[in-house]
Amino acid sequence: MKWMRIPLGLLQTNAYILTNDKNECILFDPGDEGEKLIEVLRKHQLTPLAILLTHAHFDHIGAIDDVRKVWNIPVYVHEKEQKWLGDPSLNGSGHFMNGKNVTVEEADEIIREEGSLTIGSFQFSLFETPGHSPGSISYYLEEANAVFSGDVLFKGSIGRTDLLxxxxxxxxxxxxxxxxxxxxxxxxxxxxxxxxxxxxxMETNPFLNGFSLS
Structure with missing residues (x-):
């Protein structure tokens, strides 16, 4: 399996397209610029099967409805943030976007606990990773040796924790x-x-040094 990283919107939020050898794909966090994302999918002749959200902040959800207008595919979100999709005061756009509220239609599939998720040939392990937001989910794909971490863990940094x-x-x-x-x-x-x-x-992230679970 392969993935493409596509930074979208003012905050350059990473959307990911994970593909298999059948030209099927899973979309992660389509945050903005729906037309651009759709153009990429069509250019590569990909068929989306689902949209998986690592969390529901506005910069991770803004292009959901654009994609769903073209492909009628389910959206997955954690139950703790299912109401955030339609509420700018929860997803942050009401505070950060200077009057440009971001809302999208309700999710189709609600993640209620950790476990496994199979969509077509894609098999994920789901980890609840709250802290940046209460419903943050990390998707681990063993076959690709990769984890989609959302805003939990970054290169040399970690997610901010001063939001709702x-x-x-x-x-x-x-x-x-x-x-x-x-x-x-x-x-x-x-x-x-x-x-x-x-x-x-583990070796270089300064935010992780010296933390104890006790």
């Missing part, structure tokens, strides 16, 4: 208990910036 439902200690606990236990060579595909690996963050 954020909690710094909870975020660090999520990272240490759910992500750093993955194989060291696992590729981390974050919501902003470039890719990294678990071992690189």
């Amino acid at each position: 439902g954020g909690n710094h200690e909870e975020l660090l606990k999520s990272i240490h208990e759910k992500l750093l236990v993955l194989p060291e060579e696992t590729i981390v595909l974050p919501g902003h910036g470039s890719e990294t690996t678990i071992i690189e963050e």
